Amino acid sequence: MTQYQKPLPEPSSLTQPFWDGVKQHKLLVQKCSSCSKLRHTPKPLCPHCLSQEFTWAPLSGQGQLYSYTVMHRSPAPSFDGDLPYVVALVELKEGIRMISNLVHCPLDKVRVGMPVKVVYEDVTKEASIFKFAPA
Ligand SMILES: [Zn+2]
Incomplete structure (x- = not known):
């Protein structure tokens, strides 16, 4: 196997769960715990209701x-x-x-x-x- 030359993900604390999901072959997105809306890319608060509470949901x-x-x-x-x-x-x-x-x-x-x-x-x-x- 030759060494991979292209850019690799550089997860932040906010995006680490997303990339951990990809590593497990899952697409995870944030699901607001207040209004249940899904969002991507990862954000610290819900753009719909401004709640900071969320879970990770598989797509x-x-x-x-x-x-x-x-x-x-x-x-x-x-x-x-x-x-x-x-x-x-x-x-x-x-x-x-x-x-x-x-x-x-x-x-x-x-x-x-x-x-x-x-x-x-x-x-x-x-x-x-x-x-x-x-x-
Ligand atoms: Zn919300």
Whole structure:
């Protein structure tokens, strides 16, 4: 196994539970203990009711491609081998939107609205990342 060269997650105290979930192949988001609304990215208080109380709730990992762009220029040499690749905005079934790569899909098959599911890559012994693939 060659050494992973791309940026790795750098969790803060606020985002550590999210990345711990990814390591366990789960997508966890904050669920407000007061109004029950889900939120992502992690925030110290609920944007709907301002409560500071929350739990972590697992998402289905299923959703649809909300929007995307195709990268033709690499942001760093470690991405050169991936070009061209898709950066996707995915709307999960629970209404949460997340950005990552769409993988395992030829560029001419990428369509807004296509069903997608989360996939995980254990990129180092310590870190995993999430991406999306056609469902
Ligand atoms: Zn709330």
